[in-house]
Amino acid sequence: xxxxxxxxxxxxxxxxxxxxxxxxxxxxxxxxxxxxAGVVTSVLLAAFLPPRYQSTGTILIEQQELPSDLVxxxxxxxxxxxxxxISQRVMTTQNLLGIIRRYDLYPRQQSREPREKLIxxxxxxxxxxMISADxxxxxSGAPRKATIAFTVSYxxxxxxxxxxxxxxxxxxxxxENLTERTRLAQDAYGFxxxxxxxxxxxxxxxxxxxxxxKQKHYDELPELAQVNxxxxxxxxxxLHDAEQRRVSLEQQQMFLQAQFSQMKPESAxxxxxxxxxxxxxxxxxxxxxxxxxxxxxxxxxxxxxxRMKREVSGLEKQVGSSGPPITxxxxxxxxxxxxxxxxxxxxxxADHPDVQRLERKVAQLESELAKTPGSGGKTDSPATASAAGxxxxxxxxxxxxxxxxxxxxxxxxxGATAPPDNPAYIQASAQLDALRNDLRAQDExxxxxxxxxxxxxxxISLSPQVEKEYHELTRDYDSGQLKxxxxxxKQMEAQVAQNLESDRKGERFTLIEPxxxxxxxxxxxxxxxxxxxxxxxxxxxxxxxxxxxxxxATVRDRRDITGAFNVPMLAIVPRxxxxxxxxxxxxxxxxxxxxxxxxxxxxxxxxxxxYRPLDVLWFTAMRRLGI
Amino acid sequence: MPEHFxxxxxxxxxxxxxxxxEPAPREVLEQPVNGKEPPDAAHLRxxxxxxxxxxxxxxxMPTETGxxxxxxRMMRTQLLQRMRQLRTARQQCIGVVGIVSAADREGKTLTxxxxxxxxxxxxxxTVLLVDLDLHRPSVASMLKxxxxxxxxxxxxxxxxxxxxxxxxxxxxxxxxxxxxxARVAGSSExxxxxxxxxxxxxxxxxxxxxxxxxxxxxxxxxxxxLTIASFLDGVLVVAREGRTKREDLTRMRDILGSVxxxxxVLNHASEFxxxxx
Numbered sequence: 049x050x051x052x053x054x055x056x057x058x059x060x061x062x063x064x065x066x067x068x069x070x071x072x073x074x075x076x077x078x079x080x081x082x083x084x085a086g087v088v089t090s091v092l093l094a095a096f097l098p099p100r101y102q103s104t105g106t107i108l109i110e111q112q113e114l115p116s117d118l119v120x121x122x123x124x125x126x127x128x129x130x131x132x133x134i135s136q137r138v139m140t141t142q143n144l145l146g147i148i149r150r151y152d153l154y155p156r157q158q159s160r161e162p163r164e165k166l167i168x169x170x171x172x173x174x175x176x177x178m179i180s181a182d183x184x185x186x187x188s189g190a191p192r193k194a195t196i197a198f199t200v201s202y203x204x205x206x207x208x209x210x211x212x213x214x215x216x217x218x219x220x221x222x223x224e225n226l227t228e229r230t231r232l233a234q235d236a237y238g239f240x241x242x243x244x245x246x247x248x249x250x251x252x253x254x255x256x257x258x259x260x261x262k263q264k265h266y267d268e269l270p271e272l273a274q275v276n277x278x279x280x281x282x283x284x285x286x287l288h289d290a291e292q293r294r295v296s297l298e299q300q301q302m303f304l305q306a307q308f309s310q311m312k313p314e315s316a317x318x319x320x321x322x323x324x325x326x327x328x329x330x331x332x333x334x335x336x337x338x339x340x341x342x343x344x345x346x347x348x349x350x351x352x353x354x355r356m357k358r359e360v361s362g363l364e365k366q367v368g369s370s371g372p373p374i375t376x377x378x379x380x381x382x383x384x385x386x387x388x389x390x391x392x393x394x395x396x397x398a399d400h401p402d403v404q405r406l407e408r409k410v411a412q413l414e415s416e417l418a419k420t421p422g423s424g425g426k427t428d429s430p431a432t433a434s435a436a437g438x439x440x441x442x443x444x445x446x447x448x449x450x451x452x453x454x455x456x457x458x459x460x461x462x463g464a465t466a467p468p469d470n471p472a473y474i475q476a477s478a479q480l481d482a483l484r485n486d487l488r489a490q491d492e493x494x495x496x497x498x499x500x501x502x503x504x505x506x507x508i509s510l511s512p513q514v515e516k517e518y519h520e521l522t523r524d525y526d527s528g529q530l531k532x533x534x535x536x537x538k539q540m541e542a543q544v545a546q547n548l549e550s551d552r553k554g555e556r557f558t559l560i561e562p563x564x565x566x567x568x569x570x571x572x573x574x575x576x577x578x579x580x581x582x583x584x585x586x587x588x589x590x591x592x593x594x595x596x597x598x599x600x601a602t603v604r605d606r607r608d609i610t611g612a613f614n615v616p617m618l619a620i621v622p623r624x625x626x627x628x629x630x631x632x633x634x635x636x637x638x639x640x641x642x643x644x645x646x647x648x649x650x651x652x653x654x655x656x657x658x659y660r661p662l663d664v665l666w667f668t669a670m671r672r673l674g675i
Numbered sequence: 676m677p678e679h680f681x682x683x684x685x686x687x688x689x690x691x692x693x694x695x696x697e698p699a700p701r702e703v704l705e706q707p708v709n710g711k712e713p714p715d716a717a718h719l720r721x722x723x724x725x726x727x728x729x730x731x732x733x734x735x736m737p738t739e740t741g742x743x744x745x746x747x748r749m750m751r752t753q754l755l756q757r758m759r760q761l762r763t764a765r766q767q768c769i770g771v772v773g774i775v776s777a778a779d780r781e782g783k784t785l786t787x788x789x790x791x792x793x794x795x796x797x798x799x800x801t802v803l804l805v806d807l808d809l810h811r812p813s814v815a816s817m818l819k820x821x822x823x824x825x826x827x828x829x830x831x832x833x834x835x836x837x838x839x840x841x842x843x844x845x846x847x848x849x850x851x852x853x854x855x856x857a858r859v860a861g862s863s864e865x866x867x868x869x870x871x872x873x874x875x876x877x878x879x880x881x882x883x884x885x886x887x888x889x890x891x892x893x894x895x896x897x898x899x900x901l902t903i904a905s906f907l908d909g910v911l912v913v914a915r916e917g918r919t920k921r922e923d924l925t926r927m928r929d930i931l932g933s934v935x936x937x938x939x940v941l942n943h944a945s946e947f948x949x950x951x952x
Contacts, residue, residue, distance in 0.1 A: 073945060074917075603919040605946075609939045612924035613912060618757075618938030619750035621782070622947040624733035624743045 070605065075593035082589040090581020095669045097577070099569030102175070103210035104201040105218035106561035112554050127555070128178055128195035134228060135176055138220045144170045147216055151209065174217065175201040197560070207565040214563030225557045233546040240539035247532040254525040261521055267507050270515040280504035287497040294490040301483045304476055311473040332363035340381050340416070344409040382413040574673065721845035722852075725819045732817055735789045737796035742947055750786075750940060751793040754911065755800075757937045758886075761909065769908040771879055771887040772937060773807075777895045777923035781915040782942035784813045787890040790911075794886060795850035801885040803841065803878070805853040807903065808892040809862030812855035825856040829874075830865050837874050862892075867902040875906050894927050909937035916943045 072079070109127050144167050148154065154161075154169060161169075179197040184190070200217045204210040262269065267276065339356045346353050389406040396403050548554045603609060606617055656662045728734055735743045758769045774790070776783040784806075791804040806814035806826065815825060822842055829837050837853070844850045859865055866872075878887060889907070892899050910931060914924065928936075 070946065601920050601922065602917050603914050603921055603924065603941070604916060606941055606944075608921050609912075609914055609924060609941055612921070612928055613936050613939050615936045615938055616753070616757075618753040618911065618940050619746040620941045620944045620947045621746045621750075621786070622742050623943045623945075624735065626731060626733050628731045 067605075071593060071597045074604065075596050078596055079589040079593050082592045083585045086581060086585020086588050090578055090585065093581065094572075094574040094577040095672055096665075097572045097574075097672075098205055099672065100203045100205060100571045101207040101210045101566045101568075102201050102203045102570040103207070103214040103563040103566055104175075104199050104561070105214050105559060105563035106179075106197055106199045107218060107221060108197045108558045108560045109195060110556050110558055112548075126195075128180075130225075130228075131178065131195065131198055134221060134224045137224050137228075138217065139171065139174070141167050143220060147213060151212060151216075153204070153209070153213070173203040175199075175203070177201075199561075200563075202563075203570065207567070211563050211565040218559055218563060222557050222559060229549050229554065230546075233542065233549045237539065237542040237546050240535055240542050244532065244535045244539055247528060247535055251525065251528045251532055254521065254528055258521045258525055261518065265510075265514045265518075268510045268514040270511060270518060273508065273511045273515075276504055276507050276511070280501065280508065283497055283500045283504060287494065287501055290490060290494045290497055294487065294494060297483060297487050297490060301480065301487065304480050304483060308473070308476040308480055311470055311476060328363055328366045332360065332366075335360050335363060336378075337381075340378070340413065343412050344385070344405070348412075378413060378417045382410065382417060385409045385413055720843060722821055722842045723845040725821070728817075728819050732819075733785060734818070735792070737793045740951070742949055742951075745951075746947065747789045747793045750790055750938075751797060753938060754790070754794075755797070758909070761935065761937070768883055770883065770885060771889065771906055771908045773889045773891045773900075773903070773907045773910040773934075774913060775891050775894050775900065775910050775927070775931075776913040776915075777919055777927050778893050779811065779896065781893075781913055781919055782940075783893070783913045784808070784817055784890050786911070786913045786940055786942065787888055788814060788817060791850060791852075791888050792847065794888070795844075795847040797849075799884070801849040801851070801882065802888060803851045803853060803885055804888045805878070805890065806855040807866070807889045807899070809855055809859035809865065809899070810892050810897055811858065814852065814890055815854035815856050818852070818854075820852065820854055822854060822856065825854040827855050827857045827859050830859060830871065837878075863897070863899045863902055866899055875903065879906055894930050895923060900930065904932075904934055907934055909935040911937055912939045914939065914941055916941055916945060918943070 109131070141163075145163065148158070148166060148170060152158075154166060157166060157169065177199045178195050179199065180193040180195045183192055183194045185192045200214060200221060202210050202213040202217060204213065266272075335356060339353070339360055342350075342353050342356060385406060389403070389410055392400065392403045392406050398404075545554075606620060610617060652662065655665070660668075724734075729736065733743075735741075735747050737744065737748070754772070758772070762769045774783050774787040787804060791802050794800055794802045804814065806812045809827070812825070812827075814820075815822065820842070822840075824833060825840050826837075828834060829840050834840070841851050841853045844852060889903070891903070891910075894900055912924075912927065912931075
């Protein structure tokens with residue numbers, strides 16, 4: 049079993065091989081033609097392709113000499129990135145067109161082709177390559193490729209042109225790099241300069257604002273807050289003291305007043321018996337009091353009441369005015385009566401005789417009180433002047449003072465007929481005057497102190513707000529200052545970097561291999577073309593044969609027939625060549641040769657006349673092939 | 676027969692055929708249908724194949740050596756063998772072989788001629804080669820036969836005796852040719868006609884030893900085959916390398932149907948037996 053399948057396989061592979069050979073034999077003519085065409089073409093190409101020379105310049109990218117800790121450069125991109133950017137700048141249409149025009153490159157195409165095609169052509173002839181080295185990144189320890197140099201080449205049919213243009217390009221690269229670096233450094237410096245100036249004006253602005261603010265809120269500044277507090281304390285203390293003194297003064301005054309009111313301007317006259325003779329005013333006062341109580345007890349038409357009233361009016365005429373001295377007594381009596389009435393009302397009904405009697409008394413007192421001038425209702429006891437120094441008390445004090453003054457005046461007017469000769473009276477009067485003055489002065493002092501206190505308090509209350517605004521302004525100012533210093537520092541750094549560039553101590557491009565005119569052409573690789581052409585021709589031939597075989601639908605083999613008819617092949621008859629055939633073939637060959645010869649001669653003549661003389665071509669070919 | 680008369684006849688035969696008129700001796704001699712001649716008149720009627728034909732045409736004489744002659748010899752032997760086998764199998768006479776091909780210019784006529792020549796060299800076998808390709812008859816032109824009338828004349832009614840257009844060949848005792856000299860319009864109808872059918876039947880029955888080789892028109896290009904298929908005992912399929920399409924072969928097979936294919940021949944082969952012995 050195995051053997052037969054092996055045999056089958058063998059047979060099959062044999063058959064396949066036979067097929068190939070048969071096919072090759074069948075198609076030998078076409079294959080030969082294809083091969084010949086290919087070989088001829090490659091030979092022609094190898095011989096006549098124009099040479100191209102390439103000139104290369106190498107530029108080394110040297111690192112910055114000074115350590116970057118000392119001087120930091122303003123150029124911060126990676127070397128290869130920069131090189132690419134510079135490459136873009138150099139290979140602009142403008143630059144390339146300029147070079148083309150200046151050196152008259154591509155003379156044939158200049159007039160015919162559009163500009164873009166010319167540029168494309170030029171770009172195709174320029175080759176730009178980066179040279180990297182494997183380095184180990186010192187920081188991360190990972191291997192990395194760093195660009196250390198790059199080459200710029202130009203290809204041209206003439207070696208001298210190649211060298212010239214390559215030189216031109218390398219110069220462009222070097223110049224572009226320089227201008228780029230200086231420009232960057234300058235830009236940095238310029239930018240920082242502008243920023244610095246801008247900040248400077250801002251700071252000046254802030255300074256003036258701050259000054260005006262300080263001026264406006266001089267006292268309210270937080271710096272003075274402490275002082276203000278201290279002042280306030282002191283003033284308050286002073287105020288307290290002043291008020292205290294005033295209270296004592298008032299007390300003195302009242303005491304004195306009380307005494308004074310008791311005194312009479314004239315000295316008291318004593319009778320023989322030693323009784324003091326009462327002045328009519330005193331008598332009047334006593335009588336009034338008595339009258340009041342009597343009125344309460346009896347009806348108004350009681351003879352005692354009537355008598356007393358007659359006496360009172362007589363005395364009143366003597367004294368002059370009803371006088372307020374009684375007012376207080378009346379007030380007291382009224383109060384007393386009102387109190388009694390309220391009690392009675394609580395105990396008894398309105399019809400009770402006590403209640404009625406008290407009501408009558410109250411009414412009488414009220415009418416008496418209403419009659420007396422200078423009494424405007426109840427007055428508070430003037431004797432209490434609080435140390436707190438409230439304005440209301442001050443007013444009461446002054447009223448009391450006025451009362452006291454009035455009292456004094458009454459006393460004075462009561463005895464207007466005769467000058468006062470009571471020494472005590474005089475002394476008391478003088479003292480009272482002095483006290484009055486003191487009090488006035490004290491009041492003024494208090495008022496002033498109060499105003500001061502208020503002022504200090506106001507200042508202190510405003511202080512937080514002022515503080516806030518003040519801090520804001522100072523903060524802006526301070527930060528502005530800081531920024532400004534920073535910018536100026538950076539500007540100075542940028543200045544140094546600029547110098548670094550101008551002194552060529554920064555990273556720089558150095559031409560280590562200038563482009564030289566090449567001796568040997570870089571292309572075409574003639575042996576390669578020959579061999580490659582040969583191989584291609586073979587491939588072409590085989591391909592052609594395969595194509596023809598594939599498209600051939602005719603019978604090619606006995607197997608085709610035995611496949612269709614399951615009967616044995618009777619015979620395989622070869623192509624019978626007759627003498628006529630031979631003669632015919634000979635004729636055909638002769639004709640073909642003749643045609644080829646004539647065509648060849650014509651084309652050679654044409655080449656000689658219209659393209660290049662043959663001897664020139666011959667020498668060119670010889671030169672190209674290196675003979 | 677007077678000698679001079681014979682010489683005259685010979686001379687007359689050698690004159691270029693176009694100038695010849697109807698040979699009188701033909702009418703004089705008795706012509707049996709199956710072409711059997713009285714021995715004394717046989718050589719009078721034999722046509723000679725022009726020797727220049729050998730140079731110009733790829734006619735292969737059986738006496739030649741060379742791969743082509745060898746191939747035809749092989750063909751002959753194999754064919755006879757196959758015919759014998761068939762006879763044994765069918766228990767009947769096998770004598771009519773048609774030469775067919777798919778299209779034209781595939782060497783069918785050439786094969787027929789060369790095979791006929793080869794078969795005629797075999798003793799005990801007589802061969803009648805009939806050119807039944809009435810569309811483009813080429814046997815006569817291929818052999819440059821010096822005759823004026825052929826099957827077309829018989830079909831047209833020039834003669835009612837088909838034997839008169841059957842010509843024995845000089846130098847090949849056992850070979851006769853029934854050529855067609857001109858194109859016959861409506862060939863399939865003519866062949867299908869009663870006359871032709873009966874003629875063919877007679878030809879077939881006439882001699883048991885005689886092999887009828889019929890050069891038939893291209894199978895795929897004409898429809899004549901079907902009209903005579905019933906007469907055939909077998910066919911020989913001829914193909915030409917580089918010309919016959921492979922699919923033509925399959926189509927031919929379909930058309931042939933139940934007709935026995937005795938064998939196949941490949942012409943213009945690039946691979947053939949070159950060794951000589």
